[in-house]
Amino acid sequence: MKDANNGRYEYTNDIATDQHGTFEVSVDRGIKWISVSHADFVDRAFELPADSAFVEDIRIVLCKQFRISGVVTDFRGDPIENATVCAIADSDYGMSSEVRTNPSGAFDFGDYDRIPVTLVVTAESYSPNTIRIQTPDQGTDASVRLLPGRKLLLRVVDATDRPVSSARVRSLSWNQTSGETIDDGIKLESETDQDGICQFSGVPSGEVTLEVFHSNYQTATGSFRASPKPHQIKLVDRSDADAIDFDPDDFKHRIFHLFKPDGSVIRPLLKNVELSHQYGRQGTASISSDGTKIAFDAHRLGVGEDWSDSRVIVANIDGSDAKVVSDGVIPALSPDGSHVAFSRASQFGVPEGASGQSIWLMKVDGTEKQMIDDHYAWGVRWTSDGRTLVYRSGTDNEGNSAASNVLRTYDLATGEKRNAWEPDDSPFSSLRFRFNVSRRGRLAVVAGEPKDTRRPAIAVVDLDKGISSMRFLKMDHPAVSIPLGGVMDFTPDNRWILMAAKKNRVVQPIRISIQGAAIVAGFPHLPSDFAIRDPLMTPDGQHLIAVISPLSK
Structure with a gap:
């Protein structure tokens, strides 16, 4: 894919490998990515050095x-139902996938494509166990036996040694007796009682690192071994230098933060604290494919504004040089970060010639606005090649209203609009407006109500292949409630859909496999005492960005 003007990419000619698996291609300084695909293997893509x-x-x-x-x-050989099996691949950004066992104790990850991988198996009242898979053949019978669990008591106190109740405690890592450290997989979670005590009944051998959260105190960690006597950990009051920017009294207050790929919070995203606090309800971000800029919508709290009053804020990916560039919501950056497509509420679009809600395009500084479609067109996204805008509803080429159960495409070179598939062929009665498009290829993820079941569903479709390529995601998972209508995004490798879901009564980002298996994966070090929404990954996969807000009361 070669850099081109106006935020677009152009595809170079395809090149096939020979019988030795080799290929040769001359590239110039405009080449950004090389993508390798084969029907029998998982696609790979990598970026060439910019200065070569x-x-x-x-x-x-x-x-x-x-x-x-x-x-x-x-230990008797009887099956364990509802055990959690967590797969941690060495080459998966430190994130993990998990499934549960059925009544026969069986588990199945379906198709998997990372190796080597470590399986960590946990169950209530049993000690965790691990198995290492080095070759694909070892994955076909990855059976595990669990021993009775060890107990650990923890007492949480404040700086004056008074007990802290309602503190959330969870495991971060397991330092095995063999010397190996498992950074995810064991799912120890509890909450302190009125005496500041919490108890775990499935602690492994070796040392466990626990993390303690409470909204009134700084997060604390400590490493402990199983013991009949309680260990103690002390919390200190939050300081102004804490990494999380939030208002504990206002759950509507939502601020974007930067995270490590495992979910550890680094800092608030924007370096302009005054601007971030002025527009305290932030969401629906987009990152340019070149990884240089981020755009999101936001409105002010406490002054009578709602979502329709939102503004588009654009900043460098490191949070610097943040500016309000326009009214609008759901901004979408062009691949090179030079332009923004966005949706406009009627109160802003109609005075400038729109009929109802509308889709617009502008330069990243807010200049040269032009309308793309109206008549309630909404929720625009930009394809990775920069050639096409994708949105819902609007009008066809003759000016007739478009159906709401299909995605519409707008060719930026010709101005032609078309359906990605026809309304009569659509399995959906209607689509939600928060769909998204992949940063590689031309895949889209959509949510809506199918005509046959009326039960909310999520599907992935190739925009060029249409309805024949659509496949529905498997979302059944006993510990996760997946609300539809929220922000969805592709991970950089196109293997997962990233979204917020309710897990253990707390809204947090998860990943859902798009490869046919009912696999849900989380981020092991996310703070569990906050709601975390609107997640997306940076194109290099090295950071998670999401909004943090207090838990609703």
Whole structure:
């Protein structure tokens, strides 16, 4: 894909490998990415160095999908139902995938494409166990036996040694007796009682690192071993230098923060604190494919504004140089960060010639606005090649109103509008407006109510192949409630859909596999005493960005 003007990419010619798996192509300084695909393997893409005119001797390893399945039993050999099996791949940004065992103790990750991988198996009142999978053949019978659990008591106190109740405690890592550290997988979670005590009954051998949260105190961590006597950890009051910017008395207050890929909070995103606090209800972000800029919508709290009064804020990806550039919501940055497509409420669009809600395009500084479509067109996104805008509703080329159960595409070169699939062929009665488009290829993820079941569903579709390519995601998971209508995004590798869901009564980001298996994966080090919404990953996969707000009372 070669850089081009107006935020677009152009595809170069496809090149096939020979019988030795080698290829040769001359590239210039405009080439940004090389993508490798084969019907029998998982696609790979990588970025070329920006300062190199050519790169020699690149070795690319393609991985076939394989199956990971097995049975979890207790020390007597009886099956354990509802055990959690967590897969932690060495090359997956430190994130994990998890499934639960059925009444027969069996689990199945379906198609998997990362190796080597460590499975961490946990169940209530049992000690965790691990198994290491080095080759695909080892994944077909990854059975595990669990021993009775060890107990650990923890007492949480404040600086004056008074007990702290309602503190949330969870495990961060497991330092095994073998010397290996597992940074995710064991799912120890509890809450302190009125005496500041919490108890875990499934502690492993070795040392466990626990993290303690409470909205009135700074987060604290400590490493402990199983013991009949309580360990103690002390909390101190929050300071102004804390990494999380929030208003404990206003759950409507939502501020974007920067996270590590494992969910650890780094800092509030914007460096302009005054602007961030002025527009305290933030959401629905977009990052340019080149990773240089971020745009999101926001409105002010406490002055009578609502979502329709939102403004578009654009900043550098490091949070610097943040500016309000226009009214609007759901902004979408062009791949090179030079332009923004966005939706406008009627109160702003109609005075400038729109009929109802509308889609507009502008330069990243807010100049040169032009309307793309109106008649309640909404929720625009930009394809990764920069050629097409995608949105819902609006009008067709003859000016007739478009159906709400399809996605519409607008060709930026020709101005032609078309349906990605036809309304009569659509399995949905209507689509939610918060869909998204992948940063590689031309995939879209949509949510809505299917005509046959009327039960909310999420599907992934190739915009060029249409309805024949649509596949529905499996969302059944006993510990996760997935509300539809929220922000959805593709992870950089196109393997997962990233969204916020309610897990253990707290809204937090999760990932759902798009490869056919009912796999839900989280971010192990997310703070559990805040609601975290509107997540997206940076294009290099090295950071998570999401809004943090207090838990609603």
